[in-house]
Amino acid sequence: MFSQQTGFKGRNGYFKCNGFELTNFNNENIIRIEPITSKNVTGNCQLEIPLEDIEEFIAALKLLK
Numbered sequence: 757m758f759s760q761q762t763g764f765k766g767r768n769g770y771f772k773c774n775g776f777e778l779t780n781f782n783n784e785n786i787i788r789i790e791p792i793t794s795k796n797v798t799g800n801c802q803l804e805i806p807l808e809d810i811e812e813f814i815a816a817l818k819l820l821k
Contacts, residue, residue, distance in 0.1 A: 757792075764791040766801040773799070780807070 757775040764773045772794035779788040785807040791799040805813050 761794065764799055764801050766799055768800065771799055 758773070762773045763770055765771075771791070773791045774794055774796065775792045777790045777792055777798055779790070781788065787805045787807060787810060789803040789805065791801055793799045
């Protein structure tokens, strides 16, 4: 969970976000990132990152810090 509440935008508007659920689909070689809403349920929004590109994704996030 995050240190503070943030938000995410899905197809039904803007929602409060407490954190992310991370799922590893080994058979598909992807990581799925889904927001957790203020009601502690998974929001209707997904990011899929190829597992082979995860290090580049992490490096890009670190550059934003």
